[in-house]
Amino acid sequence: MQRSLAARVAARTAALRLTNEKLYNEILERRKAERALRATERKYRGFFENSIEGAYQSTAEGQYLNVNPALARLYGYATTAEMMAAVGNIARDVYADPEMRLRFQEMIERDGKVRNLEYQVRQRTGEILWISESARVVRNRSGKIVCYEGTIRDITARKRAEDEAARLRQQMLQLQKMDAIGTLASGIAHDFNNILGGIMGYVELAQDDLPPGSGAESHLKEVWKAIHRAKQLVRQILAFSREAAPERRKVRLAMLVSEATRLLRATIPATVAIEEEILTETDEIIADPAQIHQVLVNLGTNASHAMSGRAGRLLLRLEHAAIGGKKPALKLSVRDTGHGIPPDILQRIFEPFFTTKGVHEGTGLGLSVVHGIVKSHGGEIRVESTPGAGTTFMIFLPLALEAPQ
Amino acid sequence: MAHILVIEDDEHMRGSLAQTLERLGHRVTTAVDGKVGVASAAVAPPDLVITDLIMPEKEGLETIMELRQHQPSIRIIAMSGGGRLSNEDYLHLAKRFGAQFTLAKPFTRDELKAVLAQALAS
Incomplete structure (x- = not known):
């Protein structure tokens, strides 16, 4: 009897120990899982907090639930807390055009997400930014919207460059x-x-x-x-x-060169690298700025045609020089790495209506106009060309003298 | 009296100029473009050439250069109705290519006579 009791106690104790061990192991497992979860959370929290891109969670109605420091910084706030306190309603306080919020909501709720949606927002200071947003709708199991979450990138610089390019294209047209x-x-x-x-x-x-x-x-x-x-x-x-009588006033040639460079960059193929070298500080001439602009655009466009279909380099250089070795002048060189001009053609290039381009491609007037303009400004034009290596046009324009007003 | 070669592609311009020159007492040969003009000058060298600048076949600047090559001392009056460049610009170009005198179209008989007198006296 006593032996059987002892045996039962022993059996029970063993079973209990087994259960204890199992429980202990379960606790260990759970702790491990909790640690892993916390680590994951920390990881994602860190990702959210330290992300370079702005990120947020918000209600569908337009209140932020969470914003990261990058977004707060982008919108001009010192801290995320400051931003959360200041923005009561996203449509009203962030969107430059509150109507845009309605379109955003329509898209995100119809498709479940938006990708690279571009629109304008207002910074804390009122400054307008262009942003690109990608976001999704988070729903619970019953399909009810829990929140929106998304990332936001600042694309203001790109948009400004696009606007500038469009403006220059318009000017060229x-x-x-x-x-x-x-x-x-x-x-x-x-x-x-x-x-x-x-x-x-x-x-x-x-x-x-x-x-x-x-x-x-x-x-x-x-x-x-x-x-x-x-x-x-x-x-x-x-x-x-000819846009009436030509104008004559003091202009800074370096500025005209930079302006033309910008215009050429926007209009000639990207395979042509355009470089600008201003090697003089005195750059005032008496000129018609529109005509000088025309000279630069005509030469630049010709250069790009000479390099068409392949990579090349177009250099616009401005430096000090002298006309005929004495009269102080500015030397403007337009150099390309194009196909060059054969010697027999070189002597005819300034003739009106002389062209190597096909019918409808060129009027044969570009260089004669350049020549006429340079001459009417009391300047000189020279050209050097090596077939297969490129062409350099050199324009000498007299410097404006410091005349008494 | 001089032998004058008129090179002009415009029919009415050519016709009226030739008759005017004849009435002024000159002997006139006409050519409808630079190519015909250069050929005509080679056969019967004129004392003076009056040539248009923008013409089909052989345009004026090239015509002037060729005429001067064949007959270095030839007297040439270039005339032009202008174009993309101003009349002055074309005529300035013509001078660089070897025309000593220029006339901007349209010109009156008095203007023509003044330039003719200069050219024939040179």
Whole structure:
């Protein structure tokens, strides 16, 4: 009896020990799991807190539940707490256009997410930023929305560059349009002057043949007056096509070079690397800025055509020089690494209507316009070219003297 | 009286200029473009050439250069109705290419006579 009791106690004790061990192991397992969970949480919390991109969680109604320091910084707040306190309603306090919030909500609730949605937000100081947002809707098991969570990137610099490029493209289009109108107008003017020349000659011949006192003589005098009116009209059309009389004022050539470089960057293929070297501090000339701009754009565009379809380098350099070895001047070089110009063609490039381009591709006027403009500014133009290696145009323009006002 | 070669592609301009020159007492040969003009000058060298600048076939600047190559002392008046460049610019170019005198179209008979007198006296 005693033995059987002892045996039962022993059996029970053993079972208890087993249960204890199991329990102990379970506790160990759970602790391990908890530690792992905490580590994971720390990891993700750290990721959220230290992320370079802005990140947030918010209610669907537009209250932040959580924002990270990157987002607070982006929106101009010192701390996340400051931002959470200041922003009561995202649509009202963050969106530059509160209507945009409605569109955002419509998209995110329809698709469950938005990817790279670009819109404007207002910083704490009122400054406008362009941001790109990717976000998703978090729902519980019954499908009810728990929150939105997303990341936000600042794309203001890119947007500004895009706007600038669009503005420059527009400017280029305008220049091309003016050029086309100018070409058309000058074509009309040229033909009209020829026609008027013929009429003028024949009117004078007819006047010779009339007996004195003839009635036709007074009629021909009226024709003569009409011819002079037509002549004035042609002159006006030509003046318009050249944007009226050229302007002459003190301008800084370095600034015109930089402006043209920017325009060229926006319009010529990215395979051409454009470099600008300003090697002088005195850069004032007396000039028509629009015409000098035209010179730079024409030379730059020609250079890019010479490098078409392959990688190349376009260098615009401004330095001090002298015209004829004495008159102080600025030397502007436009150098390309294009196909170069054969010697037999080189001597003809400044001739009007001379072109190596096909019909409809070039007017043959670009370089003659450049030549005309440089000459009318009292300057010189030279060209050096090595077939297969590239071409350099050198323009010398007299420096503006410090004349008394 | 001089032998004058008129190179001009515009029919009315060419016709009226030729008749005017004849009435002023000159002998006139006409050519419809630079190519014909250069050929004509080679056959019967004129005392003076009056040439247009923008023409089909052979344009004026090239014509001027060739005429001067064949006959270095030839007197040339370039005339132009202008274009993308101003008339002055074209005529300035023509001078660089070898025309000593220039006339901007349209011109009166008096303007023509003044330039002719200068050219023939040179």
